[in-house]
Amino acid sequence: MNPAYDLLPVFAQNLAYTAGGIWVARQRFSSFFHETLARWEKSVDGPLLHLHAEQRERLDRLVRHAAAKVPYYKDLPPPSSKYEPAVAMAETLATIPPLEKTTYRDQFQQLIAEGIPTRRCIRLSTSGTTGTALHVLATPERLAENFAAVWRQRRAFGAEITDPNLTFNGRMIVPFRQRTPPYWRKNHYGGQTLFSVYHMSPDHLPDYVDAIHDTPARYAQGYPSALHLAARAMIESDRPLPEGRLVGVFTSSESLLSFQRDAIEEAFNAPVRDHYAASEQAVSMTACVEGRLHVDMEYCIVEVETIEECDEWERGPLLVTGLGNDVLPFLRYRIGDVGTRAKTPCPCGRPGDTFLDIDGRVEDYVEASDGRLLGRLDHVFKGQRGVAEAQIHQQIPGAIEIHLVRTSEWDDRAEPSLLRELHRRLGETMKVELRIVDSIPREPNGKFRAVKSFRGRLDPYLAEGTT
Numbered sequence: 001m002n003p004a005y006d007l008l009p010v011f012a013q014n015l016a017y018t019a020g021g022i023w024v025a026r027q028r029f030s031s032f033f034h035e036t037l038a039r040w041e042k043s044v045d046g047p048l049l050h051l052h053a054e055q056r057e058r059l060d061r062l063v064r065h066a067a068a069k070v071p072y073y074k075d076l077p078p079p080s081s082k083y084e085p086a087v088a089m090a091e092t093l094a095t096i097p098p099l100e101k102t103t104y105r106d107q108f109q110q111l112i113a114e115g116i117p118t119r120r121c122i123r124l125s126t127s128g129t130t131g132t133a134l135h136v137l138a139t140p141e142r143l144a145e146n147f148a149a150v151w152r153q154r155r156a157f158g159a160e161i162t163d164p165n166l167t168f169n170g171r172m173i174v175p176f177r178q179r180t181p182p183y184w185r186k187n188h189y190g191g192q193t194l195f196s197v198y199h200m201s202p203d204h205l206p207d208y209v210d211a212i213h214d215t216p217a218r219y220a221q222g223y224p225s226a227l228h229l230a231a232r233a234m235i236e237s238d239r240p241l242p243e244g245r246l247v248g249v250f251t252s253s254e255s256l257l258s259f260q261r262d263a264i265e266e267a268f269n270a271p272v273r274d275h276y277a278a279s280e281q282a283v284s285m286t287a288c289v290e291g292r293l294h295v296d297m298e299y300c301i302v303e304v305e306t307i308e309e310c311d312e313w314e315r316g317p318l319l320v321t322g323l324g325n326d327v328l329p330f331l332r333y334r335i336g337d338v339g340t341r342a343k344t345p346c347p348c349g350r351p352g353d354t355f356l357d358i359d360g361r362v363e364d365y366v367e368a369s370d371g372r373l374l375g376r377l378d379h380v381f382k383g384q385r386g387v388a389e390a391q392i393h394q395q396i397p398g399a400i401e402i403h404l405v406r407t408s409e410w411d412d413r414a415e416p417s418l419l420r421e422l423h424r425r426l427g428e429t430m431k432v433e434l435r436i437v438d439s440i441p442r443e444p445n446g447k448f449r450a451v452k453s454f455r456g457r458l459d460p461y462l463a464e465g466t467t
């Protein structure tokens, strides 16, 4: 944060934030954004053939552009000429080698398209939870498409761009040394109240609960881990929001864990709708009323490197292709997340690819002593008595330590019940130790990690996928 901003009184910080909000709104909600949103709100209903035709057209254009302008891709063959869009896309993709994170980091300059003026490039960074932050370059239109996917989802659930909202994300908006409320700032122009996720200690949380009740809002948004801390404080003080106050809680930026979802829905009295995306601007999936994540097919193509499957689904690391970033094309990028793709159409009726779950990052897996990889362990904690928050640490295969924050409901039966459930999912041979802690520290970017793995090399994907 800017040191000069820190010294301002709160009302002036609110003004500064409001001025920033006006600037951001002008950038974000451009005429291109509104046109894209209007078009995509029509295309979302299909038919599937039209979605595939649009994907194919965009993929072909990007492949030709990459071959002509991006040094790293100068040898890419031309796209398939097959008539059927789905068949042609599969053929085209098969000729492109997956892009690894290590390649992206080491050959960054080779991946940037030539001849695009600097003023057309917006520089972003990946969050760098697992190491060095990587740089991303994107055109303003690319970012507008991302917002169009976000707003298509929100509008479908009754939220509008101008609606007041409660926001919990990683921005440092309240000086770190501040020890009295308010731990939030207001963007009066955007109707946004931004809560600091860096001040959510037990003694400050009652102030957050007051503010959540006192602030007019139509929806909430942000990191599930921060919304969950607020939700728990609301539940523990028996102060949930009245039903109907919010149309939804829109989560993003972290894996949404099942115990977080339950608490947030109970406290905010509104459904949680997740959005899966990444700083690389190469993937977007939005949850529907059924809770499935729909690939925003106008925006990206998602492939699964299947390592496990049955009649209903297939699971494995994702390869993502963003369809519109001319500056820095991501083609079959091995992003480091694992997903479970449904093999059946979604009951909600929206056509296209759907995922039952994004299981988390490749490194969010626990390894059994026999080498099996076990993911999405947050389900273990769902419905367990007295568990407020949990983080799994693993140093060696076959053993884990669980850092546990308890609620007042924790009693003599809680520990045996939790251990039983863990062994049921992880096998009797997994060594499990519980360590009671007061709180679980966030990463430097304010995000929560469900699993902290210190094992080193896990599998071929991890070796390539994270640095």
Ligand SMILES: [Zn+2]
Pocket: 288, 289, 290, 291, 292, 294, 346, 347, 348, 349, 350, 354
């Ligand atoms: Zn659906």
